Amino acid sequence: MSSQTRDQINELAAAQGLTAGGLVEKVLADYLWRQQVAAAKQQMLDAPAEVWAAYLKETGTLDGAPADGLMADPW
Numbered sequence: 001m002s003s004q005t006r007d008q009i010n011e012l013a014a015a016q017g018l019t020a021g022g023l024v025e026k027v028l029a030d031y032l033w034r035q036q037v038a039a040a041k042q043q044m045l046d047a048p049a050e051v052w053a054a055y056l057k058e059t060g061t062l063d064g065a066p067a068d069g070l071m072a073d074p075w
Helices: 003-015 020-046 049-060
Strands: none
Touching: 003 020
16 A cells, blocks of 8 residues: 555544544445445346336335324324
């Protein structure tokens, strides 16, 4: 690693109240999460039509659930 990269890591870490190692761990965790999301998106795109049909049927039954009872007692 170049001294410039090391200095940038230390500067960014200090600005966030982290150690250099803590910043690297945070960046790595974010990167791995983004990789998992990308893989999940790809799996969804690759799913057969019958899987999508079943998913849409199941989630269609939940459309009204988030508001159940909330409108009867406004804030």
